[in-house]
Amino acid sequence: MLSKNTVKFIKTLHQKKYRNQEQKFFVEGGKSVLEVLNSDFEVELLLVTDSFYESNQKLLKSFDFELLIVTQKQLESVGQFQSNDSALAVVKMKANQYFERSEEELVIALDDVRDPGNLGTIIRIADWYGIKHLLFSRQTAEFYNPKVIQASMGSFTRVNFYYGDLKEVIEKWRCPVYGAFLNGINIHKLENFKPGILLMGNESNGISVELASSVTSKLTIPGSGNAESLNVAIATAIFCDNFRRLSVP
Amino acid sequence: MLSKNTVKFIKTLHQKKYRNQEQKFFVEGGKSVLEVLNSDFEVELLLVTDSFYESNQKLLKSFDFELLIVTQKQLESVGQFQSNDSALAVVKMKANQYFERSEEELVIALDDVRDPGNLGTIIRIADWYGIKHLLFSRQTAEFYNPKVIQASMGSFTRVNFYYGDLKEVIEKWRCPVYGAFLNGINIHKLENFKPGILLMGNESNGISVELASSVTSKLTIPGSGNAESLNVAIATAIFCDNFRRLSVP
Known part of the structure; x- marks a missing residue:
C-alpha cells in the first residue's frame, strides 16, 4: 500500500532542495525505469502498476x-508525467566525480546550459554517439x-x-577545444579532426567570454536562412555528427 | 486599459478550439513580437509594457x-510565459494553403509529429537552412x-x-523522398543529393507504414552508443546539415 x-x-x-538533501531523485515511465534497473544506479523504491x-x-x-503495486492514478499523482501506466522509481544519486579524459575521447562540456529539456536532449545525443563523459x-x-x-530517454x-570549473579542467587537459x-570556420571545411572537448554555451549568451579564449577551433554551422541561431541541443547534434563523419571514414 | x-x-x-473558432493566436516575448510585426502576419491587438x-x-x-500599455504582471497573467516584461500580440491566422514545390527546393514533411516543442524547433531549423515550405x-x-x-523563436x-494528405502530395510531386x-544507408555515404522531400516520422512510431513505401532513399544517422533513437528535431537537423554539405561544396 502507498502510504501518505x-x-x-x-x-x-520534485524540488531540487530536497533532492540534494536526500541525495535521491525519481525516474518515471516504463522505458526509463527499465533502463535504470539495468544500470549501476541503485534503486531504493519502486512503484509499479x-x-x-x-x-x-x-x-x-x-x-x-x-516494491509497491499502485494504480495508474497514484503514479500520476506522485510524479510529473500526465500519463504513466507503468512505473516510477526512487533512485540514489551518484556523487559528483571528476574524471580523466583518455586521448581518443570526445567530451561534451556545457557552459551554463540552463534548460532541463536541452540538457536531457544533449545527454541522449551523447549516448547516441557513444560519448561517455560530460563536463x-x-x-x-x-x-x-x-x-x-x-x-534523456534513459540515456x-x-x-x-x-x-566543476570548466576553465580549470580545460587548462589541465590541454586538448583541442571546439566551440560554436x-x-x-565552416564545419563542413574542417579537416584533420582530433578528439577533444566540444564546448557548448548558454542558450541566450553562447560561450562565456572567460571560456571563449580557451577555444582552439571556432566553428560555424553553415545555413542560408534568417534564423539568428540554432537551439543548443540541435547545434550539439550537428557538431557530433560532423565529428563522427570525420572520425569514421 | 486592459478590460476584463x-x-x-x-x-x-490558449485553447485550440477557440483559436480555430476565432482564427487568431497569440505571440509572446519581445523578440517574437518584433518578428511578427516585421512579417506579413496581421496583428490585431498588441499589449506592451x-x-x-x-x-x-x-x-x-x-x-x-x-495598442494597450500594460504591466509585466498583466502580460504574465494573460500569456503562458513565466516571465514576460515586453509584449504579447494577438495575430490573425493564415489560411491553410497548398503550395507547389519548385524543382531545386527541399521541403520538410512531418508525419504525425505530435510534440509542439519539436514542431517549433523544426520550424527554427527550417528557417536556419532557408527551407521555405513545410508539409x-x-x-x-x-x-x-x-x-x-x-x-520557433520567431521563425x-x-x-x-x-x-493535408502527405501521401497525395508525395504522389503528385514525384520527387526524391528521404526518410530516416x-x-x-549511412547518410555520410550519400552522394549525388537531389532536393526533394525530407520526411520525418512520429516521435514514437517513426514514419507510418502507409508512407514508408513512398520513401525513395532510406537513410540512417550513424552512431556508436546505446541510445535507441534520436529526438525527431535532432534527426531533422542532422539531415538538413548533411543535405547542405552535399548541396554547397
Missing part, C-alpha cells in the same frame, strides 16, 4: 528494494531534474558527468 | 492596430499552439506550411 508519507516524500523530490509488474516479474524478483559548469541545469531525466544511465561561434 | 473582456478573450486563445513601448515607439506608431500530416501538432510559436513568420530508418 511515501506520497509526501516522493513529492518533495499491476500490468507492469506482470510483464517484468522475473526482473523485478531479482532485486530487494521496496558541466556549476550553473548548468541539474542532471537529476525530472525534466532532464525525461528528455542518463549511460553517461558520466562532473560539475557565428564567425568561425 | 480582453483578458478573457486572450485566455480563450512601458519600457517595450519606449524602445520601439517609432515602429509601433507605424501601425494602426489596438504537415493532419495529426501533426498545431502550428499556432503557443509552445510551437515559442520554440514561424518565415515559413509556409500546408496541412534504422537500417538505411
